[in-house]
Amino acid sequence: MLTNSPRQATRSKAVEIDAEFRCERLVWEVKVNGDGDAENRMSFEGVTAARTEGQHVYRAHHSWAQSGAVSGWQAVPELTSPHVAVKNTRIDRTTVQTIVEFRQAPSAEQPASACVRSLDFGVFSMNCEEFRRKENARDDDTDFIQKSIRWEVPGQLVLHVQLPEDMLLMGRPFAEVYQLFQTADEEVEVFDATLSAGATRLLHYSDLTRVASLHIYRPPKWVAYRICWRLGHPPRDGNPPGAAELARFEGRRSQLLSIRRLFANANADLNPSDLEAKQNVISKLAEFSAFFVRTIADQFAPAADGGDDGLPINIANLEISLMAVYLAGDPEREVLTIVAGTNVFDSKLWDFSLSLGDGIAGRAAKRLQPRVYDDAQAAGTPWGDVYVPLSGTRHAWLMSVPIWKETLRRPYAVLNVGTFDRGQAATLRTCENEKVVAAVLEYANKDFIRGLLNAICPPGLRGSKT
Amino acid sequence: MIVKDSFVLGSGVRGYALGENPHETIAARHHDTGPAPDAKYMNIYRSFYDRFQRESARLSNARGLSTTTRK
Numbered sequence: 075m076l077t078n079s080p081r082q083a084t085r086s087k088a089v090e091i092d093a094e095f096r097c098e099r100l101v102w103e104v105k106v107n108g109d110g111d112a113e114n115r116m117s118f119e120g121v122t123a124a125r126t127e128g129q130h131v132y133r134a135h136h137s138w139a140q141s142g143a144v145s146g147w148q149a150v151p152e153l154t155s156p157h158v159a160v161k162n163t164r165i166d167r168t169t170v171q172t173i174v175e176f177r178q179a180p181s182a183e184q185p186a187s188a189c190v191r192s193l194d195f196g197v198f199s200m201n202c203e204e205f206r207r208k209e210n211a212r213d214d215d216t217d218f219i220q221k222s223i224r225w226e227v228p229g230q231l232v233l234h235v236q237l238p239e240d241m242l243l244m245g246r247p248f249a250e251v252y253q254l255f256q257t258a259d260e261e262v263e264v265f266d267a268t269l270s271a272g273a274t275r276l277l278h279y280s281d282l283t284r285v286a287s288l289h290i291y292r293p294p295k296w297v298a299y300r301i302c303w304r305l306g307h308p309p310r311d312g313n314p315p316g317a318a319e320l321a322r323f324e325g326r327r328s329q330l331l332s333i334r335r336l337f338a339n340a341n342a343d344l345n346p347s348d349l350e351a352k353q354n355v356i357s358k359l360a361e362f363s364a365f366f367v368r369t370i371a372d373q374f375a376p377a378a379d380g381g382d383d384g385l386p387i388n389i390a391n392l393e394i395s396l397m398a399v400y401l402a403g404d405p406e407r408e409v410l411t412i413v414a415g416t417n418v419f420d421s422k423l424w425d426f427s428l429s430l431g432d433g434i435a436g437r438a439a440k441r442l443q444p445r446v447y448d449d450a451q452a453a454g455t456p457w458g459d460v461y462v463p464l465s466g467t468r469h470a471w472l473m474s475v476p477i478w479k480e481t482l483r484r485p486y487a488v489l490n491v492g493t494f495d496r497g498q499a500a501t502l503r504t505c506e507n508e509k510v511v512a513a514v515l516e517y518a519n520k521d522f523i524r525g526l527l528n529a530i531c532p533p534g535l536r537g538s539k540t
Numbered sequence: 541m542i543v544k545d546s547f548v549l550g551s552g553v554r555g556y557a558l559g560e561n562p563h564e565t566i567a568a569r570h571h572d573t574g575p576a577p578d579a580k581y582m583n584i585y586r587s588f589y590d591r592f593q594r595e596s597a598r599l600s601n602a603r604g605l606s607t608t609t610r611k
Binding site for chain 1: 542543544545546549550551552553554555556557558581582584585586587588589591592593595596597598599600601602603
C-alpha cells in the first residue's frame with residue numbers, strides 16, 4: 075500500500091491561510107514491478123501559484139508507504155521548468171517529505187511545470203499470502219494507492235497505476251474516496267460512499283496493459299482518492315506438501331540458523347562436537363569462496379607466461395557471507411540474518427534482520443533469483459536506496475544467491491558475494507553473465523548446501539544432536 | 541541449471557530469471573561430490589579458511605563471547 079496520507083497529521087485547515095498551490099493538472103503515475111517496487115512519477119503541470127509561508131514553495135505532505143522503504147523524490151529535468159529545485163527530508167525508512175521550490179514565482183502569465191520521480195521498495199504484494207506476511211499486514215487482502223488533495227487546487231487530478239503480470243488479482247480494481255477531517259492531533263479519513271461510486275464510474279482498467287486510470291476534474295479540497303485492488307490466492311501446483319516434507323524443511327532451516335551460534339563463539343568455548351561442526355562449516359564456506367574465485371579467474375585469459383600473475387582478484391577484498399531464513403514477528407514473517415561470513419563483527423550487521431523482499435539479499439530470497447547490486451551505477455539514482463546498508467560501509471558490488479527447496483519454492487538461505495572496494499568491483503562485474511551466474515547458483519544449491527548440512531549434522535547423527 | 545536471461549530492475553540493480561527447474565537439473569547431472577581440489581586453488585581455500593577463522597574470533601571478541609579474552 076502506498077499513500078501520501080500521513081499516519082499522524084498535525085496540521086489543520088488553518089494551513090490554507092499560509093499555503094496555496096494551483097496547477098492545471100496533477101498527474102501521479104505508478105508502475106509496480108514483480109518485486110513489489112513502485113516507480114512513481116508526479117507531474118505538476120501548469121503551476122500558476124505556489125506559496126508556503128510567504129515563500130514560493132510547494133511543501134507536499136509526507137509520502138508514506140505502509141511497508142518496505144521509500145526513496146526521496148528527484149526532479150525529472152527534461153519535464154521541469156528552469157529554476158525549480160526539489161528537496162527531501164527523510165522522516166524514516168517509509169516516510170519522506172518533499173519540498174518543491176520555485177525560485178521564480180509561477181503565475182498565470184508564466185506558469186511553471188515540475189515533474190518528480192521516486193521509488194518505493196518492496197511496498198506491494200503479488201498475492202494475498204504475501205500481503206498477509208507483511209510487517210503491517212491487514213486481513214482484507216485489499217491494496218491501493220492513495221492521493222490526498224488538501225489545500226492544493228488542481229484543475230484535474232489524474233492517477234495511473236500499472237500492475238505487473240505477477241500480481242494475482244481477485245476481480246477488477248475499483249475506486250474509493252475518503253473525506254479528510256482534522257482533529258487536534260491527527261487526520262481522520264471517513265469513507266464517502268457517494269464520491270466513491272462516482273469515482274468508480276470514472277475509473278478505467280485495461281486488462282491488456284493492466285493499467286488503472288482515474289481522471290477527476292476539479293477535485294474538491296480535503297479529499298483522498300484511492301485506486302484499490304483485491305489480491306488473489308497463489309495457485310497450488312500438484313499435491314500439497316506433506317507434513318514430513320515440511321518438517322524436514324523447517325529442520326534444515328533450524329540447522330542452518332544454528333551455524334550462527336557456532337560462528338559467534340570462540341573455538342575454545344565450544345565442545346568437541348560443536349567445534350568439529352564449526353570447522354566443517356568454515357571448510358564449506360572456504361570451498362565455496364575458492365570455487366567463486368576460480369570461476370571468476372576463468373573469465374580471464376591466462377597470463378602470457380602461463381603463471382598465476384593474471385589472477386585479478388585480491389581475495390582480502392572479497393566479502394562472503396551466509397544468511398539463514400527464520401520466522402519472526404507477529405504476524406510471523408520470514409527474515410534473513412547473517413550466520414557466518416567476513417566482516418561480520420560489527421553488531422549493527424550481526425544483529426540485523428532483513429525481511430524477505432528488502433535489500434538485495436531479501437529480494438533474492440523472496441523471488442528465488444540471483445540478484446546483483448552495482449553501486450557505481452545505482453548511487454545517485456533512486457535505485458541506490460534499494461541497497462540496505464547494514465553497517466557504515468556500502469558494497470561497491472554485491473551478488474546475492476538464493477538457496478531454496480524447489481518443491482516448496484521456499485528459501486533456506488542466501489549466499490552473498492561482494493566487495494567494498496571499487497577496484498575489486500570492476501573484476502567482479504565480469505561474472506555478470508548467465509554462464510557464471512548459473513554455475514554459482516548450481517554450486518550453491520548443490521554441493522554447498524548439501525555439504526553444509528552434513529557439516530552441521532552428519533547423516534548418521536541426525537536426530538541425536540541436542 | 542539454466543539461467544534464462546538477465547533483467548534490469550533499475551540502474552545498477554539486476555536479476556537473473558531461471559529457465560527450468562534447477563533442482564531437477566541437478567538431479568539429472570549431479571555425479572560429483574564437490575569441487576575437485578587442485579593445487580592452484582588449495583592456497584585460496586586455505587586463505588579463506590584462515591580468514592573465516594579469524595573473522596569468527598573477531599566476532600566473538602567483539603561480542604565478549606570469548607572466555608580467552610574475558611577478564
